[in-house]
Amino acid sequence: MESTIIKSRDFxxxxxxxxxxxxxxxxxxxxxxxxxxxxxxxxxxxxxxCINRMHELIPGATSSGEMKINDENIYxxxxxxxxxxxxxxxxxxxxxxxxxxxxNVIAGYKLNGIKLAKADRDRIVEHSLTRVALWxxxxxxxxxxxxxxxxxxxxxxxxxxxxxMEPEVLxxxxxxxxxxxxxxxxxxxxxxxxxTNYTLIIVTHNMQQAARVSDKTAFFxxxxxxxxxxxxxxxxNPKDNRTQNYITGRFS
Amino acid sequence: xxxxxxxxxxxxxxGFQILTMVLAFAxxxxxxxxxxxxxxxxxxxxxxxxxVNIPKPVGETGGGIANALVGSIIIIVVASVIAVxxxxxxxxxxxxxxxxxxxxxxRLSVDILQGVPSIVIGIxxxxxxxxxxxxxxxxxxxxxxxxxxxxIIVRSTEETLKLLPDSLKEAAYALGMPFHRVIFKVIVxxxxxxxxxxxxxxxxxxxxxxxPLLFTAFGNxxxxxxxxxxxxxxxxxxxxxxxxxxxxxxxxxxxxxLILLFWVLFLNIFTKLITRKWKxxx
Amino acid sequence: xxxxxxxxxxxxxxxxxxxxxSKTPEAIVKTTQRIRxxxxxxxxxxxxxxxxxxxxxxxxxxxxxxxxxxxxxSLPSIKALGPKYLWGRVWDPVQDIYGAWPFLLGxxxxxxxxxxxxxxxSIAVAIFLGEYYPKGWxxxxxxxxxxxxxxxxxxxxxxxxxxxxxxxVRNMESHIGVEPIGVGIxxxxxxxxxxxxxxxxxLGRSMIQMVPSPLKExxxxxxxxxxxxIRSVILPYxxxxxxxxxxxxxxxxxxxxxAVTMVIGNTSIIPKSIFAPGNTMASVIANEFTEADKSVxxxxxxxxxxxxxxxxxxxxxxxxxIIDRFTNE
Numbered sequence: 014m015e016s017t018i019i020k021s022r023d024f025x026x027x028x029x030x031x032x033x034x035x036x037x038x039x040x041x042x043x044x045x046x047x048x049x050x051x052x053x054x055x056x057x058x059x060x061x062x063c064i065n066r067m068h069e070l071i072p073g074a075t076s077s078g079e080m081k082i083n084d085e086n087i088y089x090x091x092x093x094x095x096x097x098x099x100x101x102x103x104x105x106x107x108x109x110x111x112x113x114x115x116x117n118v119i120a121g122y123k124l125n126g127i128k129l130a131k132a133d134r135d136r137i138v139e140h141s142l143t144r145v146a147l148w149x150x151x152x153x154x155x156x157x158x159x160x161x162x163x164x165x166x167x168x169x170x171x172x173x174x175x176x177x178m179e180p181e182v183l184x185x186x187x188x189x190x191x192x193x194x195x196x197x198x199x200x201x202x203x204x205x206x207x208x209t210n211y212t213l214i215i216v217t218h219n220m221q222q223a224a225r226v227s228d229k230t231a232f233f234x235x236x237x238x239x240x241x242x243x244x245x246x247x248x249x250n251p252k253d254n255r256t257q258n259y260i261t262g263r264f265s
Numbered sequence: 266x267x268x269x270x271x272x273x274x275x276x277x278x279x280g281f282q283i284l285t286m287v288l289a290f291a292x293x294x295x296x297x298x299x300x301x302x303x304x305x306x307x308x309x310x311x312x313x314x315x316x317v318n319i320p321k322p323v324g325e326t327g328g329g330i331a332n333a334l335v336g337s338i339i340i341i342v343v344a345s346v347i348a349v350x351x352x353x354x355x356x357x358x359x360x361x362x363x364x365x366x367x368x369x370x371x372r373l374s375v376d377i378l379q380g381v382p383s384i385v386i387g388i389x390x391x392x393x394x395x396x397x398x399x400x401x402x403x404x405x406x407x408x409x410x411x412x413x414x415x416x417i418i419v420r421s422t423e424e425t426l427k428l429l430p431d432s433l434k435e436a437a438y439a440l441g442m443p444f445h446r447v448i449f450k451v452i453v454x455x456x457x458x459x460x461x462x463x464x465x466x467x468x469x470x471x472x473x474x475x476x477p478l479l480f481t482a483f484g485n486x487x488x489x490x491x492x493x494x495x496x497x498x499x500x501x502x503x504x505x506x507x508x509x510x511x512x513x514x515x516x517x518x519x520x521x522x523l524i525l526l527f528w529v530l531f532l533n534i535f536t537k538l539i540t541r542k543w544k545x546x547x
Numbered sequence: 548x549x550x551x552x553x554x555x556x557x558x559x560x561x562x563x564x565x566x567x568x569s570k571t572p573e574a575i576v577k578t579t580q581r582i583r584x585x586x587x588x589x590x591x592x593x594x595x596x597x598x599x600x601x602x603x604x605x606x607x608x609x610x611x612x613x614x615x616x617x618x619x620x621s622l623p624s625i626k627a628l629g630p631k632y633l634w635g636r637v638w639d640p641v642q643d644i645y646g647a648w649p650f651l652l653g654x655x656x657x658x659x660x661x662x663x664x665x666x667x668x669s670i671a672v673a674i675f676l677g678e679y680y681p682k683g684w685x686x687x688x689x690x691x692x693x694x695x696x697x698x699x700x701x702x703x704x705x706x707x708x709x710x711x712x713x714x715x716v717r718n719m720e721s722h723i724g725v726e727p728i729g730v731g732i733x734x735x736x737x738x739x740x741x742x743x744x745x746x747x748x749x750l751g752r753s754m755i756q757m758v759p760s761p762l763k764e765x766x767x768x769x770x771x772x773x774x775x776x777i778r779s780v781i782l783p784y785x786x787x788x789x790x791x792x793x794x795x796x797x798x799x800x801x802x803x804x805x806a807v808t809m810v811i812g813n814t815s816i817i818p819k820s821i822f823a824p825g826n827t828m829a830s831v832i833a834n835e836f837t838e839a840d841k842s843v844x845x846x847x848x849x850x851x852x853x854x855x856x857x858x859x860x861x862x863x864x865x866x867x868x869i870i871d872r873f874t875n876e
Binding site for chain 2: 585588589591592595596598599600602603604605606607609610611612613616617620667668669671672674675676679689691692693694695696698699700701702703704705706707709710711741744748772773774775777798801802803804805809829832833836837849852855856859860862863864867
């Protein structure tokens with residue numbers, strides 16, 4: 014039996030008077046890969062950023078409704094705890110330019126002032142980098158700045174940085190849209206690996222990617238959650254007309 | 266079209282180009298002139314004796330500017346201790362709160378502060394510190410100079426931090442970092458070159474400031490390290506001795522001018538170089 | 548960096564990371580530590596946010612405090628002398644007669660004369676760096692050198708002016724048949740002119756560089772020469788920006804104290820010509836503030852400071868507004 018990790022009920026989000034996420038109800042099962050797709054401006058990224066409360070960092074942003082992790086309301090918790098439980102990877106790779114690769118991986122500890130023994134640090138760095146298949150490539154240049162890596166490597170470094178914090182959920186905001194095809198496929202392979210330990214929520218505007226990597230897919234359109242189902246069902250037998258239109262390329 | 270008139274127009278254009286060049290480079294002449302003159306007049310005065318002795322009374326030759334050097338250093342250090350933290354934090358505030366009403370008034374205040382004539386700052390420091398404390402003091406001079414440093418530090422901090430991409434901050438927030446750590450561990454270290462250059466430029470600016478010290482630090486012919494008492498500083502010494510009728514004192518002032526000028530130019534040039542070198546690649 | 552790890556305690560690269568994710572007692576202790584730590588962080592975060600707001604308030608209070616101090620301290624003079632103080636033609640503290648007109652006139656004369664002298668040079672620098680040679684080592688050198696002009700302390704300008712410029716001016720005055728004093732409004736204008744060049748020049752340069760190239764290309768395509776493009780496209784387009792730069796220069800000149808004090812001659816008589824000695828608002832404050840023994844005397848000086856403050860603030864604000872509007876367009 015699969016347990017639900019993230020649950021939202023009647024969730025709304027807006028920028029000022031611009032209502033971008035409307036009454037979203039969704040149950041996200043643990044240790045699955047969930048793809049969130051939809052045309053640009055459909056509210057999918059905003060919804061994602063509401064899950065770890067990044068949305069509220071933008072001036073004028075508001076949200077309402079219920080968003081729970083493990084039956085605990087995210088909006089009753091302090092954002093710091095939320096973000097320690099729910100990691101995030103962004104559209105463009107954003108390693109800290111002033112830190113080495115090593116320090117970038119443990120940035121969540123180092124910059125949060127959490128003291129770790131050297132052995133623990135080394136272990137976390139090696140593990141996290143191994144998880145994202147980057148260890149072999151960078152183990153000899155751990156002291157170099159993260160910004161020397163290629164785009165795909167930087168993005169995997171950012172995933173390692175999130176993984177190092179042992180979150181329960183990992184959010185990906187169009188993680189491959191700034192990458193070349195080869196880097197993209199490396200990152201996509203990771204998703205399958207990572208779901209044994211984490212729940213992955215991936216926002217993508219790329220339908221093929223959603224179909225390739227996800228167990229379940231949510232389709233957003235004009236701020237509404239139109240359809241949410243097993244990925245296979247969704248792509249072979251969509252229930253809603255709008256989903257049908259989207260996956261057959263009638264609008265984008 | 267008449268070829269002659271085209272030729273005339275081209276000639277006129279080149280003429281103006283040459284005129285512009287001549288005028289533009291003419292601006293450099295006074296600076297070179299000043300540099301040359303001050304080096305010529307000051308270089309022979311500077312030696313070890315000059316640096317470690319205090320001025321001799323009128324009529325005796327020799328003497329040095331040790332009291333002014335020590336005084337300048339103390340006054341500047343105290344001013345920096347006051348202005349740097351406040352300036353950086355206010356700059357952070359402005360960069361983080363771009364649209365709030367307080368930020369609007371704060372920004373306006375910083376703009377105003379930047380244009381306030383230094384003599385006015387001197388008057389105000391006199392009433393805020395000298396009068397309540399019952400006498401001229403180095404501390405009141407430091408406060409006056411700190412007020413002059415603030416707008417430079419605030420502005421450079423704000424401008425530097427504004428240019429950093431949001432993705433940097435988001436990365437830090439997403440790792441569960443609290444706001445103060447995002448600022449001090451990520452944002453400020455990445456923007457350190459810009460902030461530092463603001464601090465150094467502000468120090469360069471106040472090192473040469475005389476007017477705010479006239480009614481605050483006041484000057485002192487003897488060596489003093491007590492910040493609650495009057496203290497000498499390089500620019501004050503130059504002003505007092507340069508306007509005196511004694512040649513020995515003029516000599517001291519020339520030596521002091523050379524040291525002051527080179528220190529200020531060094532700070533300015535060094536800041537430029539360091540900003541270029543330390544710039545973090547984003 | 549030493550990255551060797553204890554191989555016994557970690558999993559292989561091809562197996563999932565169980566060590567970190569499985570909740571061993573050790574890991575649970577660590578998590579609690581982390582959470583306790585986070586609570587402390589949250590408290591610090593709130594304190595920090597409040598501190599930032601306080602810093603913002605300090606800036607506002609500082610300016611209000613300056614204004615208020617000046618007003619309060621000028622009150623005795625405002626009460627005793629009234630508005631006619633501003634156009635009173637005689638300043639004689641010994642007789643208790645206070646009129647600010649000599650200083651207002653001295654300030655206006657020296658500043659505008661300085662502006663007049665400096666404008667051709669600063670505009671030339673702006674055009675040269677903004678249009679003719681925006682890149683290269685020579686323009687870079689010129690740009691940095693012009694910026695250094697602003698860095699030289701004013702007391703050094705004053706000293707140099709006193710020692711070098713004043714004798715030259717005196718010599719010139721004796722040739723053109725004016726009383727050869729040397730110190731005076733003309734000398735201080737010359738010094739000020741040098742000092743304020745960088746302000747208008749650097750602002751003008753960045754304004755000229757912002758002229759959209761299609762505009763210039765349009766004119767070139769019609770067969771305009773370089774000068775014609777500058778005169779009929781660049782200068783009209785940037786005129787408000789150049790004007791703002793000149794305003795900022797003026798603001799500098801009005802408030803400049805030390806260099807002027809050292810070469811203007813310090814007489815409180817209305818200057819008869821631009822070669823006569825005089826006093827500016829700033830220089831009379833610098834000279835007489837510590838000597839002012841009577842409360843109205845001191846207060847009259849502070850009122851000058853208040854006028855100076857208000858005038859420079861207004862000029863700077865107008866300049867900034869123009870720049871903002873220009874850069875936002």
